[in-house]
Amino acid sequence: MKFTKTLASIAAATIAVSSLAVSAFAADALVSMTVPEDSKPQDAGQVNLWELPFDDSVEAWAGKVDKAVATITTEAYANGALGGNTVANNGWASSDQIESTEAGTHQWVWDSIGGLQTQDADGKSNGYFKVEVWWMNALGEKGNQTPATLTIDKVDFYDKAGDLLATYPAAADTDTKPAEPKPIQTKADISFTDKKTPSYTYTVKGDIDTLKVDVALSADAAAAGSGWNDWCSAGVAVKNPDGTVKYYQWGGASVNWSWDVDGDNVGETKDGVGTETWVGTVGADGGQISIPVVKGAVVDFYCLSWDTYNGVQYTLTINDEEAAVEPGEPEEPTKPGETEDPAEPGESSGDVNPGECSGEPVNPPTGAAVAVIPAVLAAAAVATTGIVLKKRSK
The missing domain is CATH 2.60.120 (Jelly Rolls)
Incomplete structure (x- = not known):
């Protein structure tokens, strides 16, 4: 009898499972x-x-x-x-x-x-x-x-x-592509600062590998006439989420020296235009720079030249993407016209003096000596924060 009941239970369970299936x-x-x-x-x-x-x-x-x-x-x-x-x-x-x-x-x-x-x-x-x-x-x-x-x-x-x-029934569409991330733009003005403070800091929001930045010489800087020229340089420090920091340069087409960030007379970038750390050439009519980044990287922008001019040198338009919204996270709407608050550019001492990108280079905070540009280049040289100068071949 017990065996019969067991078989009946198994049969009932089999039927139940079959019905569920x-x-x-x-x-x-x-x-x-x-x-x-x-x-x-x-x-x-x-x-x-x-x-x-x-x-x-x-x-x-x-x-x-x-x-x-x-x-x-x-x-x-x-x-x-x-x-x-x-x-x-x-x-x-x-x-x-x-x-x-x-x-x-x-x-x-x-x-x-x-x-x-x-x-x-x-x-x-x-x-x-x-x-x-x-x-x-x-x-x-x-x-x-x-x-x-x-x-x-x-x-x-x-x-x-x-x-x-x-x-x-028609097969479900399994080839649905995720929504394309929306592009966002942030504008910022940058000026020469105190040699230590970035002119502007930006955090990368999108899942991108290159941050493209449109650069325009500011109207005030353009009005300064011969103050800006192809020897003027600028720099970028990219602080990655893994703790590494990468340094890059950009600026005029005649820049042929590296950027000495820490004042040890060894450049953290290569020698200017055309090197692996050069991210873009900008002329009097502007241009675009392309900075290698990852999502979440913090990008510091520096003006490295024309320290005698305390006005806005460049206007930046930073092209990024919206951060992806994780499942279950509410998406915060972007308010019309809202952008990041630009960091205030640091002030340099003295009156505004729209001079040339020339004269003796600005020594780094450590006081390390930096060679002076030869006299033949003095009229077009760059006063920079911690620049390692390279002699031009004759």
Whole structure:
């Protein structure tokens, strides 16, 4: 008796698991039907078929259909057929009876259809196709049965070459691309500071590898006439999230010296234009610099020349992207016209004196000696914060 009860428990558990498996299909199925005992599903008050909804989109390919495949999942024996109005038969035709003799997922196939009709000989719409279930068995023996479920999961239509024409239900679009990050711009004015303080500091928001910055000589600096020239230089320090710091230079086309950041007479950048640490050449009409960065990097901008002029030298337009919003995080709206507050440029002592990028270089805070530009270049040399000068070849 104990053994019999155990078997009954196992059988009941098997039926329960089977029912759960089918119900999982039913949520996405075209049609689901359940019978309490062996019977025609319609006798149990069930919708026993799926009909193709003919519309303009179907009519575009219906005439090419040569095979239909219905995917059926059932918990017990079932049979049925596929049928419709065909071009080849000039009216109704169907497959032979198709059987699923055991539980599981099966394919009911109707081949050599010869096209589905969309109009009859008189031009009247007569497009019709269906998958119909004729009989279903319930679970267990007669007199002690439990309900069984069948689902029509999907129907595929193929042409004579075997190419897929359509699937019902339509497959979900899994190739959806994530939304493109929105570009953002931040404007900032930079001036020569106290040799230690950055003229402006910016934190990279987007997941980018290059921060592109449009540079324009300020109107005041341009009005200063010969004060700015191709010997004027500027620098950038990039502080990465991993703690590393990279130094870069940009500026006029004649810059051929490195930037000595710490005053040890060894440049942290290479010798100016065309080197691996040079990120862009800017002329009197402006230009663009391209700074290697990563998301979250802190970028410090420095003016390294024209220390006798305490006005705005450059106006920067920093091109970044919005930070990606993590799932579940609310996105803060950007207020119209709102940008980062630019850091105030440091002031240099003395009155405004729009001079040339020339004269003795500004010594670094450590007091380390830096060579003076030869007299022949004095009129065009650069007064800089910690510049390591390179002799020009004659």
